[in-house]
Amino acid sequence: MLIFSLERILNLKGVTDPSGYLRKRGYGKKKAIAIAFGKNRMISLDEMEQFCQDFGCTPNDLLSWTPSEPKDDYPTNPLQPLRRTEEVLPVIELMKNISNKGIAELERYIQERKGDRPKE
Structure with a gap:
């Protein structure tokens, strides 16, 4: 069975309120909840492209x-x-026990991956 699921990518991106995120993007409450929790069986290619x-x-x-x-x-x-x-844990969960130094190193790493210059 092939399933459309935002849960994995939302966790990777640190989105903690999936249905709220979708509602801010114009989805109605019912559809936002269905998409956020993997209950929506149909999605348009336009929606897929936007995601x-x-x-x-x-x-x-x-x-x-x-x-x-x-x-x-x-x-x-x-x-x-x-x-x-x-299982992919939310980014926030992964960072709970990282030291401040570790978070600073992670921030530099992310900025380098994005092509941004790290803050001095």
Whole structure:
């Protein structure tokens, strides 16, 4: 089964209120909740494109796949790269026990990856 899911990318990007994030982008409450919690089965390509632009990702980052039948679970199945077995924690959770020095190092690393100059 192929599923559209924002949960993984929202966690990676540190979005702590998924439905609020979507409501700020013009989605109604019901649809925002459905999308945020993986209950929405349909999404337009325009919406997919906008999410990709918002998060700097590709559609593959927003899709996950679980074999519908055991016979579909073979190593060369072209959908295998979309399997999501690892849990992705929100960035904030990952940073809870990092020292201030570690956070400063992480900030410099992120700025370098983005192409920004680090603060002196």
